[in-house]
Amino acid sequence: MRRLGSFLALWAVLILGLASAAPDSAAASPDAKVDQQIRPCFGLLLQPNLSQGCKVNYAKRRPCARGYYRVRGRCVVGRYGYNYGYGYGYSDQGYGGGYGYGGYVSREINCDYAYPGQVSATIARLYDGDTLTLTSTNGGACVESLNITKAVTIVARNYSPSRNRPILIAPPDQPCIRIASGVQYVVLQGLGIEAGRAGSASCIVGRATEIALQNVTVRYDGDASAFDVGDSRIELASAVFIGRTRSAVVKATGTIMASDVEIAATAIGGAFETSNDSRLKDIRIVRLGDWTGSSRTRNSAGFVISGMNRQQLVSLDGLYVDGFSRGIYIGGGDETVLIRPVVRDSDWAVTVENANLRINDGELEAVDVGLYVASGIAYAGNNKIVGVMRSGIYADAGGQIRAVDNRIYARPEGCKALVSGFFDGELTCRPWFEAPELYRTPRDRARLDYDAYWPAGPVGPAPLAASAALAPPAALAGAPPPPPGAPR
Numbered sequence: 163m164r165r166l167g168s169f170l171a172l173w174a175v176l177i178l179g180l181a182s183a184a185p186d187s188a189a190a191s192p193d194a195k196v197d198q199q200i201r202p203c204f205g206l207l208l209q210p211n212l213s214q215g216c217k218v219n220y221a222k223r224r225p226c227a228r229g230y231y232r233v234r235g236r237c238v239v240g241r242y243g244y245n246y247g248y249g250y251g252y253s254d255q256g257y258g259g260g261y262g263y264g265g266y267v268s269r270e271i272n273c274d275y276a277y278p279g280q281v282s283a284t285i286a287r288l289y290d291g292d293t294l295t296l297t298s299t300n301g302g303a304c305v306e307s308l309n310i311t312k313a314v315t316i317v318a319r320n321y322s323p324s325r326n327r328p329i330l331i332a333p334p335d336q337p338c339i340r341i342a343s344g345v346q347y348v349v350l351q352g353l354g355i356e357a358g359r360a361g362s363a364s365c366i367v368g369r370a371t372e373i374a375l376q377n378v379t380v381r382y383d384g385d386a387s388a389f390d391v392g393d394s395r396i397e398l399a400s401a402v403f404i405g406r407t408r409s410a411v412v413k414a415t416g417t418i419m420a421s422d423v424e425i426a427a428t429a430i431g432g433a434f435e436t437s438n439d440s441r442l443k444d445i446r447i448v449r450l451g452d453w454t455g456s457s458r459t460r461n462s463a464g465f466v467i468s469g470m471n472r473q474q475l476v477s478l479d480g481l482y483v484d485g486f487s488r489g490i491y492i493g494g495g496d497e498t499v500l501i502r503p504v505v506r507d508s509d510w511a512v513t514v515e516n517a518n519l520r521i522n523d524g525e526l527e528a529v530d531v532g533l534y535v536a537s538g539i540a541y542a543g544n545n546k547i548v549g550v551m552r553s554g555i556y557a558d559a560g561g562q563i564r565a566v567d568n569r570i571y572a573r574p575e576g577c578k579a580l581v582s583g584f585f586d587g588e589l590t591c592r593p594w595f596e597a598p599e600l601y602r603t604p605r606d607r608a609r610l611d612y613d614a615y616w617p618a619g620p621v622g623p624a625p626l627a628a629s630a631a632l633a634p635p636a637a638l639a640g641a642p643p644p645p646p647g648a649p650r
Contacts, residue, residue: 172349206428270295270319281330282309291346294321298329298354303345303356307336313346316353317554323354325616330354335361338380341368341391349374360384369393375401382406387413393437398423406452406612410466420445426615427453429462431486435469435496442478449485451603451609462486464505467517468493478503485609488526492517500524511547514540514561521545532570537562542568549573 226237267287271280271297281304284296293315308330318329330353332338341348348371355378357365364386366373374397382388382405388604389403389412389478405411410433411425417438424446425431431447434440447464464483467476468491477517479501483489489505492498495517500521505511511526512519515536524545526532532547533540537560545553547570554570557563 228356240425258383269293270297271304272302273304274296274300274306277304278306280304283304285310285312285314288312288314291315293317296329297321298327301327303328303331305331305333307332308339309342310339310345310348311342313348315349315351318352318354320600321352321354323352323377325381328354328356328379328381330356330588332360332363332365335363337363337367339367341366341371341373343369345371347372347374350376350378352377354379356381358383359388359553362386364388364390365636366391368472371395373397375399376486377401379617380404382411385409387411389413396420402617404450404506404612406450408458415469418442424448424617426450426612426617427462428612429458429465430466431464431483433466433468436467436474436476440476441478444479444480445478446482447484447486449609450612450615452611454609460509463488463491465489466491466493467495467498471620475499477501482506483508488513489526491515492519510534514538531556532560533563535563537561539564542566544568547571 184353198619206544220337220429243396259537267284269292270286271294272286281296288294291313294317296316296318298318298321302578321329323329328505330338332355335362339348339350345368346367350369355365357363358381360382362385362536364384365380365388365639366389370393370618371391372395373391376399376452378400379402380388382403384407386407387409388405388407391413392415394414394416396414396416396418398418400422402424403411404426406428408429410430411427412432412434414432415437417435417436418436418440420442422444423442426448428450431449432445445465449459449462449464462485464486465478465481474496475537476498478499480504481490481500483504484506485508487509489508489511490500490503491513497518497520500519501523503512503524503526505523505525506527508526508528509530511522511528512537514520514534515538517538518540519535519538520541522543522545524542526547527549528546528547529549530549531553532550533542533555534553535557537558540557541564542555542563542565544566545568547568550570550572553591555565555568615631
């Protein structure tokens with residue numbers, strides 16, 4: 163037993179001695195150094211991106227999205243990680259609300275509490291093509307002139323336009339919305355816009371862009387236009403323009419696509435200059451009663467197309483014009499097609515100059531001339547011309563008319579012999595527009611003015627019901643033309 167105890171003691175001493183000498187031998191042995199270099203690194207499964215020995219190359223953190231800040235290794239809303247009103251938000255999901263605290267860009271503005279210039283400043287900080295939402299809980303409006311320099315969509319939530327409740331008001335003598343040239347697109351949806359003291363500034367202004375208005379109402383009182391956009395692609399849907407101005411309320415050049423649009427004007431409704439094929443459907447233009455009986459009424463025009471090139475087709479389906487001295491004026495262009503137009507209470511219903519016009523199934527009510535062709539060619543078929551006192555269809559020396567199946571009815575107390583074709587300049591009746599201080603019809607007495615007008619229903623041509631008092635009832639029902647020798 164003693165030998166066994168001595169042997170165990172000696173073995174323990176040897177083990178302890180080798181352990182104490184191991185570091186020195188490892189440090190001195192070349193084989194040990196090589197072994198350390200090729201030995202698998204600890205933590206290889208957790209940090210697999212090892213390039214040099216056991217050194218870990220940590221991946222760089224991706225920057226936080228715009229409006230978010232890194233707090234404790236994570237992207238949160240606001241400088242201190244707060245998102246007033248919505249709790250926390252993370253950049254990976256793009257959530258967020260609040261009031262712009264710490265540089266955060268809110269995409270929703272309540273116009274009840276908006277400060278001047280907030281909408282423009284917000285648009286400038288949004289991404290190109292982003293969406294901005296305007297709300298108005300208590301009926302407040304954002305008062306500022308928007309300056310748009312990038313593609314944006316502006317919508318309204320929980321808001322419906324009304325006459326005394328716009329959501330965007332332009333300051334005096336400033337435009338409502340100014341779109342910089344070259345902006346890719348601007349979309350306006352569900353907005354009520356008003357410029358009550360615009361002066362010489364138009365309300366919506368832009369050049370060389372693409373703009374779309376849907377369910378938008380614009381009220382304008384000034385010397386320019388409510389909508390003045392040129393050399394652009396223009397899309398209008400369920401839009402209303404109400405203007406008290408001597409200029410055209412809607413002025414547009416470019417490619418125009420319009421549907422369900424209403425224009426209320428005191429002098430000129432819409433002036434269009436198309437540069438490509440354009441389509442307009444269900445356009446309603448009515449004259450306001452502010453300047454009735456003045457020289458401005460005598461020079462008024464409802465719908466004007468001019469300056470068109472010779473390589474395009476413009477189609478107008480369901481155009482309705484009420485109360486203008488010159489109802490529809492077509493000047494220039496390759497071909498313009500009027501389908502089911504209705505013109506009421508005019509002096510000259512349709513005027514054609516240096517253009518090719520096709521007009522079918524129309525109802526034209528005029529005091530002086532129904533269809534007048536100064537130059538160019540007009541193709542007229544199946545139209546009713548009611549209430550004229552000089553001529554139903556008339557072509558000047560430079561104009562040509564191809565007409566078939568048109569019915570013309572004079573006023574019962576009108577001219578005994580209407581002139582058709584060319585005439586020597588003598589008038590068998592005095593045209594009523596020479597006395598603009600007299601109201602022509604009872605409808606003129608009932609016209610609403612700028613302050614009282616608001617669309618009453620869906621846009622679209624109304625039936626020519628009131629013209630029944632100006633023509634025989636059988637005529638409007640489709641009766642054959644009167645016999646030869648009878649007043650036409």
